[in-house]
Amino acid sequence: MVNKNRDAKFVIYQVLYIFVITVLALKGADLSLNRVISTKEAVSKSVRDSLVTLIDSLTAQGLKFNIQIDPNVVVENEELKHKLASLNKSMQKIVEQVKETPKEEKPKETKEQTVPQSPISLAQTFIQNTWNKAKNTGDIPTSIYDPKNLSTPIVTIPPGQEKTFDLTNQTEVIAKFGTGEQRIKVLPKKPPEIRINRVTTKMDGSDIYVQDLQRTTDFSVTIVDDRPDQIKITHSGPISVSGPYKDSKGNLVFNVSLKLASTQSQFDDWVDRYGNLRDQNGRYKTNFFFTAVDQRTKVRVQVGDSFYFTDFSK
Secondary structure, three states: OHHHHHHHHHHHHHHHHHHHHHHHHHOOOOOOOOOOOOOOOOOOHHHHHHHHHHHHHHHHHHOOOOOOOHHHHHHHHHHHHHHHHHHHHHHHHHHHHHHHHHOOOOOOOOOOOOOOOOOOOOOOOOEEEEEEEEEEOOOOOEEEEEOOOOOOOOEEOOOOOOEEEEEOOOOEEEEEEOOEEEEEEEOOOOOEEEEEEEEEOOOOOOOHHHHHHHOOOOOOEEEEOOOOHHHEEEOOOOOEEEEEEEOOOEEEEEEEOOOOOOOOHHHHHEEEEEOOOOOOOOOOEEEEEEEEOOOOOOOOOEEEEEEEOOOOOO
C-alpha cells in the first residue's frame, strides 16, 4: 500500500511540475489562470472534473501539494525581455545600414582588342631551298621572320605589294603585322620528276626503220618541279631534242627524236660497233637519258628509255 502511495505521488508531482513550467513559459511570472489557450484547445469539462475528483481523493488520503515559484523567474524574465528589446534595436540598425549602403557599380566591360587579320593568305605555300612570293593584302607592313632570328626580318612587304624572297631549310616562318602574328609552315622541296612517254607507233611493227624514227617525234619528256627554273637539265644518247616548252601546268616539255645516222654507211658503222645490242626479238636497241639537277638542293634525278629498229631504211 505504501509503494502504491509513493507511485501516485510521483505521477502527480510530475504532472503538476510540467503544468507549472508550461504556464511560466507562456505567462512569465504571472500565475493568473486566465485563459492561456483557446477554448478549442482547452481540456473538456468532463476530463477536468475527473482530475479534480482524483486530486480530492489523493488529498483525503493525506497527500499534500505544495507549489513554490522561484522568485528569480520574474527577474530573469525581465532581463530576457530587455535583451530581446536590445537585440531588436540592433537588428533594426543593421537593416537600415544595409538599405543605405549604395549598390556596387558593375565594372564596365572592356572591349576586347581585336587582333588584326593576317594579310598573308592562309592558302599561301612556302617551300624550302627556293624562292617564294608573298603578297600583303592588308593596310600595314608585314614582316616575315625566321623563328631562329626574330631580330632581322627575311623580308618586309609594304601594304598591297608582293615581294619575292629566298628560304633555306626553315620548317616554318613567322609573319608579323602590327600587334598580330601568324606562323606559316614551310614545306620541303620535292625532287624533280622526269616523265618519258613514247608518242610514236613506228616502233610497234616487226620492221622498224631509222629514217622513219629520225623524221618524227618519238618521245615526249616532261620535267615536273615546283621551281623548274632552278633545275638544270641535260640529256645523252643518239637523240635530237627540241624544247623545252611549258605545258598548262608550267612543267617543262621536250620532244625527242632519234639521231643515229644520216646515211646507210653511217648506219653500217654503228652496227659494226654496237650490233650486239639486240633484244630477244632481234631488234637493234639504243638508249637515251635525261638528267635533272636541282641547283639549290643538289638533288639529281636521271631517267632513260630506248629506241628499237631493224634497218636503216626500206
